[in-house]
Amino acid sequence: MAKAEDAAGTPRNPGDQAAPGTGQTGMVPCPACHGSGRQGEAACAECGGTGEVVQIVGDA
Numbered sequence: 001m002a003k004a005e006d007a008a009g010t011p012r013n014p015g016d017q018a019a020p021g022t023g024q025t026g027m028v029p030c031p032a033c034h035g036s037g038r039q040g041e042a043a044c045a046e047c048g049g050t051g052e053v054v055q056i057v058g059d060a
Contacts, residue, residue, distance in 0.1 A: 015046035015053035024058025 010019040015032060017023045029035030030047035043049030 013046060013048040013050070013053060017056045019053050020054050022054070024056060025054050026057045027052040027056045028057075 010018060010021075013031055030037070030044055030051055030053045033044035033047035033051065035038050035051045037044055037047060037049045037051035039045065044051070046054050
């Protein structure tokens with residue numbers, strides 16, 4: 001499954017709240033698959049099968 005890209009060309013998963021490496025963000029377990037990277041027999045669509053998504057953790 002190919003990842004979508006934001007306007008700057010940075011790969012992103014649908015569950016990402018921001019681009020990877022953005023200030024005040026961190027990697028957290030995907031809420032859709034609970035960090036397993038799977039939904040049934042397929043890779044999780046929200047995290048792209050990684051089990052993690054980028055979440056805003058600061059008070060931006």
